[in-house]
């Protein structure tokens with residue numbers, strides 16, 4: 020099983036032009052840090068590597084990579100990811 024530092028190294032792709040979203044996303048997920056239990060399902064399941072950790076270990080979403088599939092919302096057991104638009 021991977022530790023979070025290994026997941027972070029694999030998942031952080033800060034500037035990968037080939038992965039950038041080239042269309043308007045259907046939904047815009049947002050992380051509630053007050054609800055986040057830091058289990059990192061969102062990072063594990065995001066198919067676009069659009070989620071990274073901030074300096075305090077909370078998920079942040081890179082909207083230039085996110086396509087709004089909302090898999091992160093469905094996979095979060097703490098319901099810490101909500102849905103917006105745009």
Ligand code: SF4
Pocket residue numbers: 048064065066067068069070080084085086087088089090091092
């Ligand atoms: S909506 Fe989809 S692409 Fe965007 S951060 Fe969540 S899982 Fe990743």
